Amino acid sequence: MQRMASSKGKKGLHEIFRHVMRNHQNTLEKTENATMSIGASSKTVSSSSVMPQILSSHKFSNVDSSNTGQGKLSCSNHLLTIRESHCKVQTDDYKKKESYAMKKLLRRSDQKFCGETMFGWWAIMGKEVGVHEYSTLIQICRQRARRRNDVESVLGHIGKAIEYLKEMRKCGFTIEKRTYEPFLKLLVDKGMVEKFQISKDVIRDANPDALGKIGYYEMLLWIQVGDDEKVHELCSTIGDSETSLSILQENYLVALFEKDRSENLQRLFEIMDITKVSSPHLLTKIFGYLGRSLLESIAIKFFRELRKCGKDGGKTVSNLMFSYATCIPNLTADDAVLKHEKLHKELDIKPSSTSYTKLITYLYESNEVATALGVADKMREAGQPLLHTIDLTKIF
Numbered sequence: 001m002q003r004m005a006s007s008k009g010k011k012g013l014h015e016i017f018r019h020v021m022r023n024h025q026n027t028l029e030k031t032e033n034a035t036m037s038i039g040a041s042s043k044t045v046s047s048s049s050v051m052p053q054i055l056s057s058h059k060f061s062n063v064d065s066s067n068t069g070q071g072k073l074s075c076s077n078h079l080l081t082i083r084e085s086h087c088k089v090q091t092d093d094y095k096k097k098e099s100y101a102m103k104k105l106l107r108r109s110d111q112k113f114c115g116e117t118m119f120g121w122w123a124i125m126g127k128e129v130g131v132h133e134y135s136t137l138i139q140i141c142r143q144r145a146r147r148r149n150d151v152e153s154v155l156g157h158i159g160k161a162i163e164y165l166k167e168m169r170k171c172g173f174t175i176e177k178r179t180y181e182p183f184l185k186l187l188v189d190k191g192m193v194e195k196f197q198i199s200k201d202v203i204r205d206a207n208p209d210a211l212g213k214i215g216y217y218e219m220l221l222w223i224q225v226g227d228d229e230k231v232h233e234l235c236s237t238i239g240d241s242e243t244s245l246s247i248l249q250e251n252y253l254v255a256l257f258e259k260d261r262s263e264n265l266q267r268l269f270e271i272m273d274i275t276k277v278s279s280p281h282l283l284t285k286i287f288g289y290l291g292r293s294l295l296e297s298i299a300i301k302f303f304r305e306l307r308k309c310g311k312d313g314g315k316t317v318s319n320l321m322f323s324y325a326t327c328i329p330n331l332t333a334d335d336a337v338l339k340h341e342k343l344h345k346e347l348d349i350k351p352s353s354t355s356y357t358k359l360i361t362y363l364y365e366s367n368e369v370a371t372a373l374g375v376a377d378k379m380r381e382a383g384q385p386l387l388h389t390i391d392l393t394k395i396f
Helices: 002-044 047-057 068-110 115-124 131-147 151-170 177-190 193-206 208-224 228-239 247-258 262-271 280-292 296-308 311-325 333-346 353-365 369-381
Strands: none
Touching (some): 131 151, 131 177, 151 177, 177 208, 193 208, 208 247, 247 262, 247 280, 280 311, 296 333, 333 369
16 A cells, blocks of 8 residues: 555656746747747848837937948947847746745645655756755745644754754754744744744854844743743843843844743843933834833933943933933823933933924824924024925925
């Protein structure tokens, strides 16, 4: 029975292979016939009947066709250009069909055979196995693991994917973001700690630049499985940082914001040095969160620390004050403006052009036109230029 099943499987794969190759051959024949047709038409069609149409349709009507030498040369060159352009379209179309056929062959055959068999068929077809082929196999394993409910089947597909990752590392390939991110997300969603740790080491070895994103998914994993001790352990590395926060540590914070881990974040805010956060995007996230959480005492503390270190002469602090003030819940537009002004006076900082411009844009988008014009007047009085124009058609 096993021999019969194997024989049927191989026969099915042979039929798929022949079908793919027939499609390739048909495409090649169409390309060659089209090219020959263009070549034949350029020889048989009278130049006197075709030239004016070609020249007029392609904006070459200013060419003097009475000048036989230049006219024939121009026509010949133009026909050659058309022929080359048509051939390029046909070739591109062939490549697209080839890529689609290869993917179809891969997916249909992998349902019956293991990856090693696919590598053998790729060798027969003269197809070089590279990053794309490995990534496709990992994608197939990931999709199947996500669709299955039985643990044994899920573990089997995930195990295959990890083996392909190891093969990529062994071959010296870089495991790219588009390959490892969806797979790590699957492991997080499934709560597979052991498989995640194995994959993390493989990916990190094959692509050291992936360390930050790996940290992001690792934090999500410990939150997903409810391991507060591990979450606290990762958070402690942020508080203990002696220099600026690493990309890894900043990704830990991003994950905490995404999952709204208020308890962990507030503990971190009590011990972390805000001046060590180098990412402007992360700083904006931090102060937006402080505004939404009504943590004004921590916000003022951070503003003072940033002001003291002289970061951008107060420009960064001014911009962050906008982020904080406009994220406070249940605050009217007028109240947001008052809060923005109060923070600047309290810390003795002049509002930056960027902060003013963001505030005016925010007010216009909130249909608070009168308030926005008032802020614009204050901006002019302070000698600050508006950094970009505002589309008033969105308001009226």
